[in-house]
Amino acid sequence: MPSWKDGEESSDEEELLGMDLEQHWANPGTTIDASFRGRVADASITCRLRLAPCMKYVTFEGRDTGRRFYGCAVPQDGIDCGVAQWVDAPWPSILQRCLEKIWEMFHEENCGRVIDHAKYKKELDKVNKQLDTLGDQYSQLVEEVTKMFDWADQNNRVMSDE
Template identity: 50%
Template sequence: MPSWNDEETSSEEECEAVSMDMGLMEEPDTTVEPLFRGQLELAHPKCILHQLRPIKRVAFEGPVTGRRFYGCPVQENGVNCGVAEWVDGPWLTVLQRCLCKLWEMFHEQNFGRVQDKEKFEQELARLKSEHERELAKLRTENDKLCIEYTKLVDDVSKMFDWQDGRVDKKQVEEEELEKKKKDLEEKAMLEVQMEKLKLAKEQRCILQSQAHIIKNTRKAMKDVEVDRDVLKKEKAKLELVVAELLNEGYGSKKKLEQIKAILES
């Protein structure tokens, strides 16, 4: 069985003082008891201040825990005049001490829970603060990553645009090269045709020149033949004259023979 020392004398005296039956006292905390509740049906007793029929209640505080009583029915918006009458008498002193000890243990446990709750709230506040700092840090890093990602996307887009532009430029260059090739081929064909026309013209000129030369040659040959015929006639005449002179004995016979030799050659 539990024992109490002399240090608990003051608490015992307080318990005994609280457990005294008083005509008017403050209403203790109560608990719900299904077998003892509702308003009192009898006309007496009545609450001291309001003279109303009291309500059945069961105390749940200190050494009066479990004692039934009739309490003032005024609970809100008014003055509660406390206990009208105790139904159960005071508990034995040992029981009151046990109840006081139990309530002390309850309050100590509750105080420990309050302290634990405060520590928990402090730790929770610290963790929340750290979480908020980490969250702010993560948000900052996330913003940086978003900026870097946006920049990377822009760079990739620019690279693809540059590649597309390069492909288009290459295609344009190929088309221009093909066009230049066609132009060069057409120009070469035109130059060949011009060379052919020029060669044909030169050939015509050569043929015309040859025709003129042949024509002039033939004309010159005809003129030569005519001149030759004239010379032949003149030679014949001169031979006749020389022969006549030789026969008649005029001039130098030697010179006449030389003239005759020239005419015969």
């Protein structure tokens, strides 16, 4: 059933305004599948903006992981026409939720590693500064000991001359 009152109409533009265009237009992350690659044989399947022939892709992120689709072959000027046509039907909703959860867990773990790496780098910088300081102190100590031995040698010569 339409959600508008009698006499009102809806256009495609109005429907698109409520959608997340980034998600709708951009190609999702993809992976290589040797059994599904190359250009689309059907010339009627073209990208939305340039009407260029599409390429075959396999999704590798999010709820559509593993789904095959035809998408923009040549993104230009940062514009990606996105998915032109899905080859596979959507996964069952339970599988979509599981895939979303797995990807969420992956991103959380990855974020944790990034944070741990930043902490490690900060601690490593601190230790390197301490090492540099200790190296400088050691050099100064060696220089002072050398001066002390030189002074002692000079005093021994003076005492032995007397």
